[in-house]
Amino acid sequence: MTQTRIIIIAKEPRPGHVKTRLIPALGEAGAAQLADQMLQYTLRQALEAGLGPVELCVSPEPRAAYWQQLAGADQAKVSSQTEGDLGQRMATAARAALHQGLPVMLIGTDCPDLSAGRLRQMADQLQHHDACLCPVLDGGYALLGLRRFHPSLFNDIPWSTAEVARITRQRLAALGWRFAESETLNDIDEPEDLLKLMSTRPNFIQPPTEN
Structure with a gap:
């Protein structure tokens, strides 16, 4: 299989700054701890x-201490997101990676369905398509794979809405690109998503640790 670069778009899990829609259910510390667990899981699967x-x-x-201490980070390149909205940050990362000559898969840290096996499956699809996509139930996507830019x-997309995957499909089609798509996956953004997570991965959510 041709090598594929995986880029994880990640945010340091600081209480009050991540998973804010889950704070009513988990509290600031609990939401940040879940974000940390999901980030660590995503990195493990990518590796x-x-x-x-x-x-x-x-x-x-x-250069924050969190990234220096994160298990597995020494096996990955740690880079800085650029300024701008999510689309601008993803576009910059994707363009730079593609210039290095490898297909790229951009992923977030909100989707426990993105296992190592799933990543291998999508990378295989990407060998035969211009792009690949893993849509999620809320209308966004958990993975966008590209062989070209x-x-x-990435421009003028209403991020964090139910239109993201639909618009992305339309734009891929307008470009005339061949693209593959997985079945719709689960991601964890809203309190109701926690019920699905607890039913499929009951040990994923841990009580907040004390400082």
């Missing part, structure tokens, strides 16, 4: 997939 280079594209500060996939 276990064994597809090629893994990059953590992070905010707000790649076009800014329309």
Whole structure:
């Protein structure tokens, strides 16, 4: 299989700054701890997939102690997200990676369904398509794979809405690109998503640790 670069778009799990929609259910500390667990899980799966280079594209500060202490981070490149909205940050990361000559898969940290096996499956699809997509139940996507770059996939998209995957499909089709798509996956953004997570991975949510 041709090597594929995996770029994890990640945010340091600081209480009150991550998973804010889950704070009413988990509290600031609990939401941040879940974000930390999901980030660690995502990195483990990306490394276990064994597809090629893994990059953590992070905010707000790649030199923060968190990234230096994160298990597995020494096996990945840690880079800084650029300024701008999510689309601008993803576009910059994707363009830079593609310039290095490898297909790229951009992933977030909100989708426990993105196992190492799933990542390998999508990388295989990407060998035969211009792009690949893993949609999620809320209308967004958990993975966008690319063999080529076009800014329309990132510009003027209403991020964090139910329209993201639909618009992305439309733009891929307008470009005339062949793309593969997985079945719709689960991601964890809203309190009701926690019920699905607890039913499928009951040990994933841990009580908040005391400082």
